[in-house]
Amino acid sequence: xxxxxxxxxxxxxxxxxxxxxxxxxxGLTGAPPRLLLINLVALGAxxxxxxxxxxxxxxxxxxxxxxxxxxxxLATALFxxxxxxxxxxxxxxxxxxxxxxxxxxxxxxAHVARPDRWSSLAVALxxxxxxxxxxxxxxxxxxxxxxxxxxxRRTPVAWAAAATPLLAFAVTVIRxxxxxxxxxxxxxxxxxxxxxxLxxxxxxxxxxxxxxxAAVLRRRGLAVEAAxxxxxxxxxxxxxxxxxxxxxLVGYGASCILGYLLTSLSLPALHRAxxxxxxxxxxxxxxxxxxxxxxxxxx
Numbered sequence: 001x002x003x004x005x006x007x008x009x010x011x012x013x014x015x016x017x018x019x020x021x022x023x024x025x026x027g028l029t030g031a032p033p034r035l036l037l038i039n040l041v042a043l044g045a046x047x048x049x050x051x052x053x054x055x056x057x058x059x060x061x062x063x064x065x066x067x068x069x070x071x072x073x074l075a076t077a078l079f080x081x082x083x084x085x086x087x088x089x090x091x092x093x094x095x096x097x098x099x100x101x102x103x104x105x106x107x108x109x110a111h112v113a114r115p116d117r118w119s120s121l122a123v124a125l126x127x128x129x130x131x132x133x134x135x136x137x138x139x140x141x142x143x144x145x146x147x148x149x150x151x152x153r154r155t156p157v158a159w160a161a162a163a164t165p166l167l168a169f170a171v172t173v174i175r176x177x178x179x180x181x182x183x184x185x186x187x188x189x190x191x192x193x194x195x196x197x198l199x200x201x202x203x204x205x206x207x208x209x210x211x212x213x214a215a216v217l218r219r220r221g222l223a224v225e226a227a228x229x230x231x232x233x234x235x236x237x238x239x240x241x242x243x244x245x246x247x248x249l250v251g252y253g254a255s256c257i258l259g260y261l262l263t264s265l266s267l268p269a270l271h272r273a274x275x276x277x278x279x280x281x282x283x284x285x286x287x288x289x290x291x292x293x294x295x296x297x298x299x
Contacts, residue, residue: 010216011264014149014209015249018183018256019043021206022250025192028199031184033085035252038095042254046261053265062117066110068120069103073129076100080133084179088133100130100138101246102262109144109266112228115149115158124164137239139169144231152224154233166202179244184252186244189237206250207237210260218269225267233260 021041026036076099081089089096104126104291113117115126123146130138146162168245192200210233233248238248248256 010213010259011267012047015257015260016043016047016248018206018209018249018260020138021209022278025183025199025206025250026252028194028202029184029188029195031098031185031236033121033149035184039252039257041050042257043261049081050261050264051257056183061112062114066107066119066122068126069107070125071102072128073126074132077129077132080282085176087138088135094288095254098246098253100128100133100135100254101214103254104130104138104142104258105259106266109225109229109233109263111161112145112149112225113267115153115161117157120157121190123161127165127168131175132226134172134175135178136169136172137236137243138246139165139172140230140239141235143169144235145206145228148228148231149224158198177243181244186251188251190245203247203250207247210237210248220252222241222267228249229263232263 013209019042023039026039033211048190051254051285076086080087080099081091081096083089088098088100090099091097107119107122107126111123123142127139127142130142142165143162146158146165150158150162152158190201192203214226214230217229236245236248239245240251246256249260
């Protein structure tokens with residue numbers, strides 16, 4: 001197994017390891033076996049989706065995909081399942097899913113990787129959706145990503161893309177968000193210490209693993225993507241620490257698992273960089289002995 005393969009699949013590997021840490025935590029804290037099975041199935045489904053997507057040609061209908069994802073979030077806010085004043089969920093085959101956790105991370109990183117008017121519009125619509133739901137944690141994550149992206153790029157388009165998320169976050173701060181904590185989902189970074197040391201070690205190790213891909217992105221020269229990837233998941237973890245929001249991947253929840261894995265599809269530059277490095281290595285290896293050659297840069 002080459003280092004290039006590991007780097008190209010770092011998001012899937014980090015996500016899978018975090019989920020396994022979460023399964024250990026759930027098992028040690030007496031979670032029903034059904035919860036462990038759902039997380040495991042979500043992991044398998046996410047990896048299968050990645051494998052299938054990479055075999056397909058790059059979609060030419062990118063604007064439709066981005067706007068379709070944003071429209072799905074708006075539809076959920078308007079017609080989804082409600083609980084305690086929040087409307088964030090849909091039910092599929094008896095399983096409750098949160099589309100914003102599945103689609104929004106990938107949408108945000110797709111905007112960062114290739115910002116244009118369509119991605120900016122999709123981000124604005126998605127921000128409106130999380131304000132309507134309301135979901136303060138995802139609104140904060142959207143602000144963190146768009147502001148950091150604007151700080152790197154310093155263009156009017158980037159700053160404009162951050163305006164609607166800021167307004168959306170302000171709305172979520174004003175609106176009540178008082179969902180009670182759900183066992184094995186919320187506040188587990190704290191409650192794990194009351195269980196046993198191994199449970200706490202598993203849940204915190206898995207949480208830290210979520211940020212590992214940022215180091216690979218930065219090493220590949222993708223500084224903006226690395227910073228925004230970190231901001232996205234660190235904000236969601238911080239929200240889970242401060243209030244009753246899902247703890248990504250290590251707690252029960254198929255939506256977070258799918259959402260984390262799908263972000264890999266939003267960062268094609270990660271895979272292009274890896275391919276470029278492999279081409280450069282092959283060219284150097286094929287150079288006749290005694291010949292000096294400058295390796296081409298991976299783009």
